[in-house]
Amino acid sequence: MSAEGQAVVFEEVSKFYGEVLGVNRVTLNIPPGITSLVGPNGSGKTTLMNLMTGLIHPDHGRILVRGLSPRDPEALMRITGYATQYDTAPRWATGFTFLTTSLLLFGYERREAEEKAWKALERLGLTEAANRKVAAYSKGMRQRVRLAQAIAHDPDVLVLDEPLNGLDPLVRAETIDLFRAWAAQGKHVILSSHVLQEVDVISDQVVLIANGSIVAEGAIRDVREEIDEHPSQYLVRCRHASEVASLLFAEAHVTEIKLNEDGMGMLVMTRDRQQFARSLARIALDGHRIDGVVPADENVDALYEYLIGGE
Amino acid sequence: MVRPDRPFPTRARQTWTIARIELRRVFFARHSFWVYGLALLPAVIFFGHGLEAKIRGERLAQRGLAVPALLDSVREGETLDEVKERLGAPARERWSVRSRRVRRATGSAGTTTHAIDPAVEARFVRLNITNPSYSGEPRARIYEFEVYGPQGRENLAFGRPATGSIPCSPAEGPEKAVNGSVAGGEQDRWCSYDWPLYLQVDLGTTRPVARFVVKHASAGGESDESDTREFNIQVSTDGKVFTTVETSSGAAFVEERTEYRELIYFDGRRQARYLFVDGRVDNRSVRPLLDFEEDRAIFAGIFQFFYLRLAVFFGCLGLFMYLFSGEMSNRTLHYWFLVPARREVLLAGKYAAGLIAASVIFGGGALLALAALVWPQDPVAIQAYWNAGGLRHVFWYTTAAVLGCVGYGSVFLAVGLYIRNPIVPAAVLLAWEGAAGILPHVLQKASILYYLQSLCPVPAPIEDDVPTLIRLLIAPAAPASRPGAILGLLLLTAFALWIAAKAVRRMQISYGSES
Numbered sequence: 051m052s053a054e055g056q057a058v059v060f061e062e063v064s065k066f067y068g069e070v071l072g073v074n075r076v077t078l079n080i081p082p083g084i085t086s087l088v089g090p091n092g093s094g095k096t097t098l099m100n101l102m103t104g105l106i107h108p109d110h111g112r113i114l115v116r117g118l119s120p121r122d123p124e125a126l127m128r129i130t131g132y133a134t135q136y137d138t139a140p141r142w143a144t145g146f147t148f149l150t151t152s153l154l155l156f157g158y159e160r161r162e163a164e165e166k167a168w169k170a171l172e173r174l175g176l177t178e179a180a181n182r183k184v185a186a187y188s189k190g191m192r193q194r195v196r197l198a199q200a201i202a203h204d205p206d207v208l209v210l211d212e213p214l215n216g217l218d219p220l221v222r223a224e225t226i227d228l229f230r231a232w233a234a235q236g237k238h239v240i241l242s243s244h245v246l247q248e249v250d251v252i253s254d255q256v257v258l259i260a261n262g263s264i265v266a267e268g269a270i271r272d273v274r275e276e277i278d279e280h281p282s283q284y285l286v287r288c289r290h291a292s293e294v295a296s297l298l299f300a301e302a303h304v305t306e307i308k309l310n311e312d313g314m315g316m317l318v319m320t321r322d323r324q325q326f327a328r329s330l331a332r333i334a335l336d337g338h339r340i341d342g343v344v345p346a347d348e349n350v351d352a353l354y355e356y357l358i359g360g361e
Numbered sequence: 362m363v364r365p366d367r368p369f370p371t372r373a374r375q376t377w378t379i380a381r382i383e384l385r386r387v388f389f390a391r392h393s394f395w396v397y398g399l400a401l402l403p404a405v406i407f408f409g410h411g412l413e414a415k416i417r418g419e420r421l422a423q424r425g426l427a428v429p430a431l432l433d434s435v436r437e438g439e440t441l442d443e444v445k446e447r448l449g450a451p452a453r454e455r456w457s458v459r460s461r462r463v464r465r466a467t468g469s470a471g472t473t474t475h476a477i478d479p480a481v482e483a484r485f486v487r488l489n490i491t492n493p494s495y496s497g498e499p500r501a502r503i504y505e506f507e508v509y510g511p512q513g514r515e516n517l518a519f520g521r522p523a524t525g526s527i528p529c530s531p532a533e534g535p536e537k538a539v540n541g542s543v544a545g546g547e548q549d550r551w552c553s554y555d556w557p558l559y560l561q562v563d564l565g566t567t568r569p570v571a572r573f574v575v576k577h578a579s580a581g582g583e584s585d586e587s588d589t590r591e592f593n594i595q596v597s598t599d600g601k602v603f604t605t606v607e608t609s610s611g612a613a614f615v616e617e618r619t620e621y622r623e624l625i626y627f628d629g630r631r632q633a634r635y636l637f638v639d640g641r642v643d644n645r646s647v648r649p650l651l652d653f654e655e656d657r658a659i660f661a662g663i664f665q666f667f668y669l670r671l672a673v674f675f676g677c678l679g680l681f682m683y684l685f686s687g688e689m690s691n692r693t694l695h696y697w698f699l700v701p702a703r704r705e706v707l708l709a710g711k712y713a714a715g716l717i718a719a720s721v722i723f724g725g726g727a728l729l730a731l732a733a734l735v736w737p738q739d740p741v742a743i744q745a746y747w748n749a750g751g752l753r754h755v756f757w758y759t760t761a762a763v764l765g766c767v768g769y770g771s772v773f774l775a776v777g778l779y780i781r782n783p784i785v786p787a788a789v790l791l792a793w794e795g796a797a798g799i800l801p802h803v804l805q806k807a808s809i810l811y812y813l814q815s816l817c818p819v820p821a822p823i824e825d826d827v828p829t830l831i832r833l834l835i836a837p838a839a840p841a842s843r844p845g846a847i848l849g850l851l852l853l854t855a856f857a858l859w860i861a862a863k864a865v866r867r868m869q870i871s872y873g874s875e876s
Contacts, residue, residue, distance in 0.1 A: 067871075105698055105870040127701040134699075136872060138692040142385055154378050155700040 056116060057081050058102060058207065058238060063111030065097055072097040073262040076111070080240060080257075084233045086249035087242040089259035095242040096135060098259070099209050102240075103132045115207055116238075128156070131200035132209040137192055139184035145171060145195050146180040149202050156203050170202035171195075173228065175221065190216050197225070207238040214241075214248055226252050282323050286330070287315045287341040294338050301329045375702045379710025380717065383684070387718040390687070393679040399672040400726030403663050404733045407656075411737030414651045421627035421650075424452040429628040432647050435635055439642045441622060444635060448626055456622040471504075471579030471588055475607045480511045480571040483564065483596035486518065487603060488575065490558035492591035500529065501558040502587055504543040504550045505576035508562065511569055516541065518562045527555040535560055543581045550581055567598045573607065630739055653742040660734050661819040664727070664758060669765050669813050670794065673723050677769035678787055680719050682777035684711045685868070695870045704865045712774055712858065719766035727762040731755055754818040757843075761816040768809035768850050771857035778864035806849060815846035 058080040065072035073094040087095045100106045102113055104120030104127075113119070118126045139148055149167035150160070158166065171180050174194040179187060184195055193216050200208060208229075214222055229239045229252065243249045249256065258265040288294045295307050295316055303322040310316060320326035334340045387393075431448050445451070486508050493501040508518040518539045525535035533552035538560055542549055551560055564570075573594055578587035595603035622637040627650070636644040688694040697707050731754075735743055743751075776786045797808035805811045 100870060103699065105695055107867070107869060123698065124701050124703045124706075127699055130699075132699050134695055136692045136695060140386070140691075140693050140696070151378075151382050152696065152700060155375055155702060157374070157701075 058116065058240065059112075059114045060098070060102075061112045063101060063108045063113055065101060065106065065108050071262050073101070073259075076262075076264055078257065078264065078267065080238065080255070082233070082236050082238050083254035084229055084239045084241070084252055085255045085257065086253040087240065087257050087259055088244070088246050088249060089242075089265075090244055093244075093259045094262040095244075095259055096211055097262070099132065099134075099211050099240070099242060103127075103130060103209055105132075105134075128203075129206040130209065131203065131205035131207070133193075133196040133200040133211065133213060135211040135215075137189070139192065139195070141183075141185060143184045144181050145176055145184055145187070145191075145198075148184055148195065149199050152199055153202055158203075166202050166204075167198075170198040173201070174198040175224070190218065190221070193217060194221070194225075201228075201232075205237075208232055208240065210239070210241040212242055212244070214243065282320055282326075284318045284320065284326065285315065285344040286318055287343075289314070289339045289341070291316050294333060294340070297333050297336075297338070298329065301325070303329075372703065372706050375706050376710045376713060379697070379702070379707060380713035383711050383714030384717060387680055387684075387714050390680075390683070392683070392687075396676040396679045396722060399676050400722045401729065402672065403660075403668055403730035404726060406663070407660070407730055407733035408736075410656070411651070411733060415737050418627070418629075418650050421452040421625065421632065422629060424627075425450065427452075427626040427628045427633070429631065432626055432628055432631060432633040435633070435642060435645055437642050437645065441624075441637050441640050444624065444637075444642065451624040452627045453625040454622070455625075456620065458618055458620050460618045471577040471581070471585060473575045473577070473609060475573040475575070475594060475609060477571050477573070477606050480569040481596050481604070481606055482567050482598055483508075483570045484567040485561060485563055485597040485600045485603070486570065486573070487559055487561040487595045487597070488592060489595060490560075490589055490592045493554075493558060493589055494578075494587050495590050496584075496586040498587065499556075500552060500554045500587075501526075501560075501589065502550050502552050502578040502581070502583065503538045503560055503575065503589070504578070504581040505541070505574070506538045506551075506560055506562065507574040507576075508564065508570055509572040509574070511571040517564050517568065517570070521562050521564055523551075523560065523562045525551060525560040526553045526558050528553050538562075543576050546582065550578075563600070570596060649739070651738055653738045653746065656734055656738075657746075657819065658822045660730070661817065662821045664730075664761075665814060665817055665821040668723075668727065668730075669761065669810060669817075672726070673719075673762060673765040674769055674791065674794070675787070676723060677715075677719055677766055678773050678783055680722075681712075681715045681770045681773040682783050684715055684774060684777065685865070686777050686781050689870075689872070692872045698870060704868070705862050708774075708858070708862055708865045712770065712861075715770050715774065716766060719770055720763045723762045723766055724759050727758050728755070731758060757816055757818040761813050764816065764847065764850055765809065765813050768812070768854050768857075771854040771861070772809065775857045775861035775864070778861050778868070807853065809850065809853065812846040812850040812853070816843060 058078070060076045060078040063076045064074050076094075076098065078098075087098060089095050097106070101108055102115055102120060104123050107121070115126055116129060118129070120126055143151070146164075146167055149170060150163045153163035153166055154160065156163075168177070168180070171177050174197055176191065176194055176198060179191060184192060187195060193213070197210065197213060200210065213225065213229075217225060229241070233239050233254065241249065246256075255268055257267045286294065286298075291309055291313050295309055298304050298318060299307055301320075303320050303325040304318060305321060306319040308317040318326070330340065330343060427448055434447070435444055486506075488503065488506055490501040490503075493499055506518060506523075507516045509515070510517060519541050521539055523535035523539045525538075528534045529552040532548050533550055535551050537549055538551040539562055540549070553560075575589070575592070577589045579585040592609055593605050594607040594609075595605050597603040620637075620639050622640075624635045624637070626633045626635075631647055631649050633645065633647040635642050685694065688697070698704075702710075735746070735751075738746075772790065776790075777783075780786050794808050794810045797805050797811055800808075
């Protein structure tokens with residue numbers, strides 16, 4: 051099995067909804083392990099997931115999931131489980147029948163299908179509610195029953211759209227353990243989130259998406275480095291702002307300076323945080339009074355906002 | 362990529378699994394409960410018809426049954442007593458009397474005679490016409506006005522000077538009423554429409570008068586509708602003071618009474634109605650309470666014009682059009698797309714579910730209607746029907762209903778995948794199916810109805826007074842042979858399903874707000 055054969059591959063994939071852009075020229079190579087698609091609402095995460103499971107078809111480009119085309123659900127869905135964000139279930143379905151009917155379609159005998167359904171429900175802590183109508187479940191339970199349905203047939207590629215949304219902390223920790231166990235078997239766990247911190251820790255790789263395009267991609271360490279290379283923002287408070295600004299602007303790593311209107315401060319953008327710290331120290335030593343330096347994007351969210359939103 | 366621990370279901374098994382799951386949805390879909398109403402309507406109609414006949418038969422039989430042979434023995438012209446004596450008391454007797462006002466005959470046509478007793482002295486006699494005709498025409502027509510003495514045979518008015526209201530024409534003056542003749546046609550009368558209408562004769566001297574004779578329009582050969590309806594006669598000795606001596610309404614009206622009587626006899630199967638007019642049989646009909654043959658012809662009509670054209674048509678629309686679009690709006694369609702099954706398998710499964718439901722509903726509806734048709738009939742007639750191939754009829758009716766579901770189902774499944782709103786395609790298809798009869802032969806073959814009509818065992822009855830255009834529309838096209846019809850229908854179905862499969866392969870989940 052080639053490396054590409056084991057990966058989820060997007061090649062120059064574009065998808066439009068009428069005139070509206072869904073995703074634009076996405077090229078991705080997702081190896082097994084936990085991969086998080088991160089981006090704000092409407093950035094194209096769901097579109098990417100629907101594309102790789104064949105719910106929608108790309109207008110351009112090619113997608114292969116472990117060597118299979120999403121146009122061939124008969125083969126693809128055998129190894130894929132997808133828990134969508136669509137919060138619906140057939141009216142007739144109880145948690146248990148919902149899972150068993152789907153497993154019957156995978157070709158399992160009834161007894162085996164019921165066993166697997168029960169195992170999946172057990173794993174998600176839904177055994178008590180198994181014989182109640184899904185329509186009567188709470189939002190979190192419906193989230194879990196969809197997750198249970200996605201894992202019931204033991205797929206190699208698990209696609210989960212906002213799986214942690216609406217889960218209470220305890221269940222969330224259990225669910226994350228489940229993802230880890232899955233990934234440890236060399237399988238794909240592809241999940242989406244609009245909160246970077248939420249998946250930062252658990253992901254082997256992160257794909258940042260904004261406006262239908264990939265902003266950053268790779269192992270979480272690589273993404274962090276990539277973030278380091280991107281300009282950082284600092285808020286500098288000082289007496290003679292324009293003088294300090296002209297000194298700073300002479301430095302090669304500084305890309306942009308915005309002076310505050312009161313002349314008492316400025317917003318500095320730099321490509322190199324360490325160089326910037328050294329420069330600022332030098333300026334202070336030269337006798338310019340610096341009242342304070344505050345990183346404007348220290349928290350992860352701000353950084354991420356900056357990455358995907360700052361042009 | 363196939364791992365040995367994963368089972369590989371056959372596509373047929375997947376299709377059946379999908380169909381089983383979908384069946385529940387199709388049978389119990391709240392939005393398609395009306396389909397059951399359509400399917401059961403003929404059964405309800407025939408059941409009601411049969412029940413009504415049964416109850417009627419029970420009621421009639423309570424009064425005693427007549428001897429069958431005697432029912433046919435009654436002839437027109439027989440009297441009420443003769444019939445009752447021979448057949449006994451009827452199961453039901455109804456009578457009514459109708460009366461109407463008719464004109465009393467005048468006797469000698471158009472002539473009225475008015476005797477004055479005792480005789481009066483008169484020099485001037487005057488005829489005042491207050492209502493000049495029966496027809497309502499305001500025109501007085503008097504051919505002759507004669508005056509006689511107590512013994513006299515001589516017409517005292519003959520040739521005397523006459524005056525009156527202005528005549529219709531100079532040739533129709535008052536002198537024509539005293540000229541002693543009525544035979545000269547319209548030129549031989551006094552005519553006037555100048556109100557007040559009167560005719561006055563001067564007898565020359567005062568003399569006793571005892572009798573007047575007035576000859577009206579019909580005496581001169583005109584219609585009796587033009588006869589004078591109301592008038593009076595006055596006399597005077599001086600031409601100034603007149604006394605009324607006679608008031609006549611001409612020919613009066615009388616009541617004419619006619620007695621109608623209906624006797625109904627029942628021999629357990631046939632019902633005889635005898636209508637008596639004034640005590641004599643005027644009309645007779647002996648018919649079975651339930652006419653199996655007639656009912657079967659009605660069934661054929663209802664089956665073709667209502668059941669196949671409308672009930673199965675709209676029923677399949679309701680059951681098949683929403684198989685995909687209904688799940689799209691419920692946001693549950695993606696579950697089907699996420700199972701390891703080809704889209705064609707999903708299509709086949711859903712079609713099978715719709716087809717099973719539609720066949721059960723409409724095949725069952727047809728069977729129930731046939732049962733309701735046969736149930737109340739005479740056992741002998743039923744036996745004869747079975748012997749004459751009745752079961753074959755039942756088979757072909759049911760087959761036509763089921764094949765209707767096969768054809769219309771595939772068409773509406775395909776239509777539902779391309780168009781969401783059912784109204785426009787339904788109207789277009791209905792028009793197409795309806796108009797197929799007047800299309801060229803090649804185009805007829807693209808209509809489901811064309812094949813279904815070829816399968817119906819009994820041609821639908823078309824009354825003779827149906828206008829030609831409608832006859833063309835409803836008359837079945839040149840029928841195909843049965844195997845040909847089934848083959849053609851299946852080919853049409855396969856084509857519709859192929860179109861549907863193309864759409865399903867391309868289908869994408871779009872629930873509106875994507876993120």
